[in-house]
Amino acid sequence: MSGAPFRLAPLDAGCDRAGFNSGVESLDRYLREHVNQDVCRRVAACFVALAEGRRSVGYYTLASASLLLADLPASIGKKLPRYPTIPAVRMGRLAVDQMFHGQGLGGALLADALDRTARSEIAAYALMVDAKDEAAAAFYRHHGFIALPDSPFTLFLPLATVRTRAE
Numbered sequence: 775m776s777g778a779p780f781r782l783a784p785l786d787a788g789c790d791r792a793g794f795n796s797g798v799e800s801l802d803r804y805l806r807e808h809v810n811q812d813v814c815r816r817v818a819a820c821f822v823a824l825a826e827g828r829r830s831v832g833y834y835t836l837a838s839a840s841l842l843l844a845d846l847p848a849s850i851g852k853k854l855p856r857y858p859t860i861p862a863v864r865m866g867r868l869a870v871d872q873m874f875h876g877q878g879l880g881g882a883l884l885a886d887a888l889d890r891t892a893r894s895e896i897a898a899y900a901l902m903v904d905a906k907d908e909a910a911a912a913f914y915r916h917h918g919f920i921a922l923p924d925s926p927f928t929l930f931l932p933l934a935t936v937r938t939r940a941e
C-alpha cells in the first residue's frame with residue numbers, strides 16, 4: 775500500500791465513522807454504534823485507518839482469547855505444552871470501506887494487527903479470527919492463516935512466524 779494516504783491509529787472520539795460502508799451492515803453498525811461501549815468496558819480494542827479529514831475507512835478489533843489445544847492441527851499441537859488452552863488474541867472484526875477495497879488496505883490493517891500483537895509484552899501464541907464466510911476465510915488463508923481442522927472458519931496464525939517492524 776505504498777504512498778496511500780492512510781494513517782492507522784487507535785479509535786478515538788474524533789474519528790468520523792458516520793459514512794463507513796464496508797458492504798456488511800453488521801460490521802458498519804458495530805463501528806458506528808457499538809464499538810465505543812466495548813472499548814470502554816475493555817472487551818475490545820479498536821484501531822482505525824483514517825483518510826483525510828479523519829474519515830474512518832477501515833478498522834479492526836482485538837481482544838484476548840484462547841484456543842483449545844485439542845482443536846489445533848495435530849502437527850502443531852504436539853509441539854506445544856500440554857495445557858488444555860493456548861493463549862491467543864482474537865481479531866473479532868476487520869472491515870474496509872467499499873470505496874477502498876482492493877487497494878491493499880485490508881492487508882495493511884491485518885499486518886498492523888499482527889505487528890501489534892507480536893510486539894505485545896503479554897504472550898500470545900497466535901492471532902485468531904472467526905471468518906464470517908468463505909470469502910473472508912480465503913482472505914485469511916491468502917495471508918498464511920491456518921484453519922482449525924474441525925472448524926474451517928476459525929483460523930489462526932502463529933505469532934512466532936511474524937516478523938515485527940523495526941522500531
Ligand SMILES: CC(C)(COP(=O)(O)OP(=O)(O)OC[C@H]1O[C@@H](n2cnc3c(N)ncnc32)[C@H](O)[C@@H]1OP(=O)(O)O)[C@@H](O)C(=O)NCCC(=O)NCCS
Nearest residue numbers: 868869870875876877878879880881906909910912913916
Ligand atoms: C476482506 C477485506 C477486509 C479485504 O480488504 P481489501 O482492502 O479489499 O484487501 P486488500 O486489497 O488489502 O488485499 C490484500 C490481499 O488479499 C487478497 N484478497 C483480498 N480479498 C481476498 C479474498 N476474499 N480471498 C483471497 N484473497 C483475497 C488480495 O488479492 C491481496 O493479495 P496480494 O497482497 O497478494 O496482492 C474487505 O474486502 C472487506 O472489508 N470485506 C467486507 C468485510 C469482511 O468480509 N471482513 C472479513 C472479516 S470477517
